[in-house]
Amino acid sequence: MADDDALLRAGVALVLETDDRIEVVGQASDGLQAVELCRRLGPDVVLMDVRMPGIDGVEATRRITAAGPATRVLVLTTFHHDDYVWGALRAGAAGFLLKRASAERLIDAVHTLAGGESVLDPAVTRDLVAQVVGRGPERPPPSPEDTRLAQLTAREREVLRLAAEGRSNREIASVLVLAESTVKTHMKRILAKIDARDRAQAVAISYRSGLMPPRDPLGGY
Incomplete structure (x- = not known):
C-alpha cells in the first residue's frame, strides 16, 4: 500500500x-x-x-x-x-x-x-469519458493504435465500449445477452488484436485513439 x-x-x-x-x-x-x-x-x-x-x-x-x-x-x-x-x-x-x-x-x-x-470504477470512468468529450470535435492524428482498433469486429467494439464505461464482464454479458464466458473470450481477442496487456490499457488505447467515441456524458449511460 x-x-x-x-x-x-x-x-x-x-x-x-x-x-x-x-x-x-x-x-x-x-x-x-x-x-x-x-x-x-x-x-x-x-x-x-x-x-x-x-x-x-x-x-x-x-x-x-x-x-x-x-x-x-x-x-x-x-x-x-x-x-x-x-x-x-x-x-x-x-x-x-x-x-x-x-x-x-x-x-x-x-x-x-x-x-x-x-x-x-464506473464513476471515475464516466469522468474520463467526459474529459474526452470536452476536447470537442478535434481528432488526434493517426497512430498505430488506430490500425489495431480497426481490426476489431463490430461485436468486439461493442464489448470494448462497454468495458470503457467501467462495466464488468458480467454486466457486459447482461447488456449484450451473452454468456459471461463469451464476453471473456471477446476480451481476450480484443487484447490480442490491439496488443494491450490488460483491460485497463485497452480502455486507455480506445480513448487515446479517438476511435471509440464516448456517449454524451450529459445523457449518461
Whole structure:
C-alpha cells in the first residue's frame, strides 16, 4: 500500500486483512518508497495513491510496472475528476477505484487484479469519458493504435465500449445477452488484436485513439 496518509493506510490494511487470502506485506508513505518496497518484496498488487510527496503515484506506477510487470497497480483516488487517473493508466496501472469504495468492493478489486484482470470504477470512468468529450470535435492524428482498433469486429467494439464505461464482464454479458464466458473470450481477442496487456490499457488505447467515441456524458449511460 502506498499513501502519505498513515491513518488511511492503517484502516485499509485492517480491512484487507479481514480476508485470510490477503496479506499486506508493506506500506509506503511516498512514491519512491513504494518503488523500493516493490523491488524488494515483489507484491502481487499495489494500492497506489496518486498525490504523494517526492515522486507521485503516476511516476511510481511507471517505475513499478516497468521493473516488474507481474505486479499489478490499483490506483485509489478521492475524486471522480482526478486528472492523475489518466496519467496512471498510461503509466501502466491495471485499474482505478474511489477511496470511498466499500470494504467488499476493495477486497474484490484486490482479488480481481491478482487474478490478472482489471478494475475500472464506473464513476471515475464516466469522468474520463467526459474529459474526452470536452476536447470537442478535434481528432488526434493517426497512430498505430488506430490500425489495431480497426481490426476489431463490430461485436468486439461493442464489448470494448462497454468495458470503457467501467462495466464488468458480467454486466457486459447482461447488456449484450451473452454468456459471461463469451464476453471473456471477446476480451481476450480484443487484447490480442490491439496488443494491450490488460483491460485497463485497452480502455486507455480506445480513448487515446479517438476511435471509440464516448456517449454524451450529459445523457449518461
